[in-house]
Amino acid sequence: xxxxxxxxxxxxIWQEGDMLDHGEYDTWLNLWTDKGTYIIPINPKxxxxxxxxxxxxxxxHMRELRVQRLIGGExxxxxxxxxxxxxxxxxxxxxxxxxxxxxRCAQNVREFRKESLKFYSADLTYELIRAGDSxxxxxxxxxLINSDDALAGIGYIL
Amino acid sequence: xxxxxxxxxxTVDPADLVQSDRVHTSMYTDAQLFDAELxxxxxxxxxxxxxxxxxxxxxxxxxxxxxxxxxxxxxxRKKDVHVLLNRCRHRGATVCEHxxxxxxxxxxxxxxxxxxxxxxxxxxxHPESYADCIDKSELPMISLRTESYAGMIxxxxxxxxxxxxxxxxxxxxxxxxxxKQGAGYGIKVPGEHRFRFPGNWKIQLENTxxxxxxxxxxxxxxxxxxxxxxxxxxxxxxxGYVEDLGNGHSVMVMIPDLIDLEADLDKPIPERFEALAAExxxxxxxxxxxxxIVRAVGGTGFNLNLxxxxxxxxxxxxxxxxxxxxxxxxxxxxxxxxxxxxVANRYRLRLHEHFQGPMGFGTPDDSEAWxxxxxGASAGxxxxxxxxxxxxxxxxxxxxxxxxxxxxTGMRAAYQQWKKMMSA
Numbered sequence: 001x002x003x004x005x006x007x008x009x010x011x012x013i014w015q016e017g018d019m020l021d022h023g024e025y026d027t028w029l030n031l032w033t034d035k036g037t038y039i040i041p042i043n044p045k046x047x048x049x050x051x052x053x054x055x056x057x058x059x060x061h062m063r064e065l066r067v068q069r070l071i072g073g074e075x076x077x078x079x080x081x082x083x084x085x086x087x088x089x090x091x092x093x094x095x096x097x098x099x100x101x102x103x104r105c106a107q108n109v110r111e112f113r114k115e116s117l118k119f120y121s122a123d124l125t126y127e128l129i130r131a132g133d134s135x136x137x138x139x140x141x142x143x144l145i146n147s148d149d150a151l152a153g154i155g156y157i158l
Numbered sequence: 159x160x161x162x163x164x165x166x167x168x169t170v171d172p173a174d175l176v177q178s179d180r181v182h183t184s185m186y187t188d189a190q191l192f193d194a195e196l197x198x199x200x201x202x203x204x205x206x207x208x209x210x211x212x213x214x215x216x217x218x219x220x221x222x223x224x225x226x227x228x229x230x231x232x233x234x235r236k237k238d239v240h241v242l243l244n245r246c247r248h249r250g251a252t253v254c255e256h257x258x259x260x261x262x263x264x265x266x267x268x269x270x271x272x273x274x275x276x277x278x279x280x281x282x283x284h285p286e287s288y289a290d291c292i293d294k295s296e297l298p299m300i301s302l303r304t305e306s307y308a309g310m311i312x313x314x315x316x317x318x319x320x321x322x323x324x325x326x327x328x329x330x331x332x333x334x335x336x337x338k339q340g341a342g343y344g345i346k347v348p349g350e351h352r353f354r355f356p357g358n359w360k361i362q363l364e365n366t367x368x369x370x371x372x373x374x375x376x377x378x379x380x381x382x383x384x385x386x387x388x389x390x391x392x393x394x395x396x397x398g399y400v401e402d403l404g405n406g407h408s409v410m411v412m413i414p415d416l417i418d419l420e421a422d423l424d425k426p427i428p429e430r431f432e433a434l435a436a437e438x439x440x441x442x443x444x445x446x447x448x449x450x451i452v453r454a455v456g457g458t459g460f461n462l463n464l465x466x467x468x469x470x471x472x473x474x475x476x477x478x479x480x481x482x483x484x485x486x487x488x489x490x491x492x493x494x495x496x497x498x499x500x501v502a503n504r505y506r507l508r509l510h511e512h513f514q515g516p517m518g519f520g521t522p523d524d525s526e527a528w529x530x531x532x533x534g535a536s537a538g539x540x541x542x543x544x545x546x547x548x549x550x551x552x553x554x555x556x557x558x559x560x561x562x563x564x565x566x567t568g569m570r571a572a573y574q575q576w577k578k579m580m581s582a
Contacts, residue, residue, distance in 0.1 A: 040517060042349060051500060053349035053492045053507050055517045062512075065382040069519055075378035077522035148257065150352035150487050151515075153522035 002093065009103045009128060010091045012135050017086045017107070020157050025067040028157075029060075033129055033136045038063055040142045040158060055147070055154075070156065078155040082113035088124070101128045101135070107142075109158060120158065121145045168194050172580035176573050179546035186358040186535045186543075192483035199466050199579050200225030204305070204312040204325050206468035206477065207231045207241055211309065211346040211496060212258065217275060220258040223479050224313065229302070230254050230264070231311060234275035241304045241313035242277045247297040264299070277301045308333040309345055310468070328403040328557035332462045336470040338419040339493065341454040342447070346496035347475065350489045351515030355525040357532035359466075359480040360572075362488060365524060366461050366469040366476055367410045367568025369394055370547065375527050379519040382512070386430045398459075398563030400548065401555055406465025406575025408568030412472075416459025423449045431455065437501045451495070451502050456509065463568055465575050474510060484532055490514040490521070545569050 019028045032038075040055040049057060058066060070078050086109040095102040103126045111118045123143040128135040142158045144151075168190060175182040175191075184191060205224045208231040212220050219232035221244060228244035230253075244252045246266035253264040253273065263280065264273045272281035277299035282288070302313040305322035307330060312322050323330065337345050355362075365371070373380065373394055380388050393412040400410045411417060423446065427435050431452045438448045457473025469476040475491040492510040494503040513520035535543075548565020561567045 042351070051504060051507070053351070054511055055351070055515050057508060057511055065519070069378045069382060072378055072381065074381055075519075075523050076375065077526040078378075150354045152354060153525050154516045155522055158517075 002096070005096060005101065006091060006093055009093065009101060009126070009135070010105075012128070013088055013091070013103065013105060013124075013126065016137070017088050021084050021086055023071070023081075025071065025157075029063060029067060031137050032060060032063065033138045034060060036060065036136070036138050036140075038140050038142075038157075040144065040147070042147050044143060044147055049141075055151075066157065075155075077153050080113065082111045082156050084109055084111050084156050086110075094125075099130055100138070101130070102126065103128060107158075111154075111156065113155065118152065120154070122158065173577055176577040177542075178570070179549055180542040180544050181573050183535050183539060183541050183543060185360060186532060187483065187539070189483045192358075192480070194580060195576075196225040196480070198582060199576070200480065201227075201315045202579060202582070203316070203319065203466065204314050204322050205466070206310060206464065206475075207304075207313050208239075208311045209309055209345065209347040209475065209491065210239075210306065210311060211344070211348075213239065215260065217260045217262055218258075219254065219261060219275075221254055221256065224302075224315075225480065228252060229313070230299075231313075232275050238276070239304055239306070239311055240276050241302040241311075242273075243300040243302070245299070246271050246273075247279065247299065253299070273299050308337050325405055326407070326464070327405055329405075329407040329409070329462060329464055332403070332409050332460065333470060335418060336458055336460075336462060339454040339457050339473065339495075341419075341451045341495050341498060341502075343495035343498040346494045347491045348494055350477075350491040351510075351518070351521070353488045353490070353516055353521060353525070354481070354485060355488070355528050356485055357528040358483060358535075359478050359486040360576075361528045361531050362476075362478050362486055363463065363466065363572055364566075364569045365528065366463045366471055367400060367408050367572075368564075368566075369398065369400075369410055369412055370564040370566075371524075371527065372412075375523045376520050378523065379513060382519055384430050386428055394564050396563060399560050400563060400565045400567040401560045402558035402567050402571035404558050404571075406572045407463060408571045409460050409462045410563065410568055411460045412563060413459025416457075419454045419458060420450065423453060427452055434502065434505055438499055441499055441501070443499065451499065454495070455502050455505050457493075457506075463572065465572055473506065474514065545573065 016031055038058040039049050041049055046052050069075055073079050086107055088105050088107050090106040092104050094104055105124050107122045107124050109120045125141040127139040129138050175185055207222055208220055213231060213233045216233055216235050219230050221230050230242045230244050232240050244254055246253050248269055248271050251266050251268040253266045270283040274280050279294040279297045303317055304313045307322055307326055380391060390413060397414055398411045402408050435448050435452050438451060462470040467478050474493055477489040479487040481487055494506050515521055545566040548561035548567055552559050552561040559567055
């Protein structure tokens, strides 16, 4: 097992999670490749995300719009903004061809907003591309364990 | 079906709760009323259960609910559609727990009783213990009266009510117009967002015929779209209208230019669709069909509310399912062109994701507003919900009553039907 690579990708993904929990959205937007996609599917068995309905299928433009919606103060479901703490663990490198690294990990998010504490558990699968001594995110796939159940509003970035 | 036990013993007269310009707050908060609504509305009229594209083949099925009762919508070997109560006639277990799928039969997991796709009881394991005390023909799954119009399948527990088409009445022509967004390919429902909010179902029902909230609640959505789209959605002061269509149904026309998607195909293609049009032309699609697709791709300019549980809402079906007096589940079913160009269908999928669902730019804000209504309605139990907007300008129309686009005419229509059914 390549422990150095595991440590590198873990540090990168932990950093991304910390940015999202602490509202550092500009920095977060810069973590992505130009063609990077942020996907939250509905059907756990789906593989063709582009041609099916998802909760989110964001390119760079939609990620920018999503951030703007969260911080813009125009949306009653995100003001007050939810507070989140996410725990990322169980990292496993699924593939590495020297340039692209695929990593899967577990994410548990706790969210508090307006008298209500909620949580979401998901498998995250990252396709990372090496960029200098770090990575860029080419795809982040968020597979909620209850994705095919009826959900409540999610007013933050998973 | 026979009711051996009367389930509704209301201590209030529902007719006292609905006036011509307001409804009583207890409509959102009284659990006894909620139980009565299940009986007198959800178990007494036509309830939408599926679009035909959701069960395309022999053996295709989906499971859903009518009120609180689980049902299976299934297409049998002869292509006929059945809506079956999802319970085994032996000891009551559900015979199917999947959301959708394809099967040859339904077999109860408890003791193995097997049913054909039309609900008839076919097999009982180890029948010898019953000797001659069971007649399989007397114990089919309960099959509800099922009718459809424009591809929309409805079912009812009542054998003695009017036909579906009579019930839909003036709403039918709007359903036909709505289906034109298939652009000649037909309508397909390939998925849905399912969403719950802590509030009464009628708060959601009202919202589908509420143009008034749009610029305020959906400000963040409007900020996220191009200028052309923003101008299109600036309809509150526009020439649109709301029309009461009878039987609790209503239509809210927000964008009159988009009532008939097959009209005006010679008009210039709006700038926001130029890239899509170019891609369609590159695929070798003829200019007239390109225009038809592009005009249909964003959906219609109206919301059609069909009392009580479904709406044809611009570009999707909105389905509501009452859970309790203070909880409602909503399905926003996406619509694509069945067999249409993938690039156009991707446009529709992304459009749906943009507004709808738990992470959309629209639905969560609606949900927040509805949740606030429910919370606020727990204050001032003697107060009324005001529904008098647009009343002074309301006029008789061919199909009922009409007023301006942000009038509460559609809500008044729904509540008059509520009153009629609850008083029956």
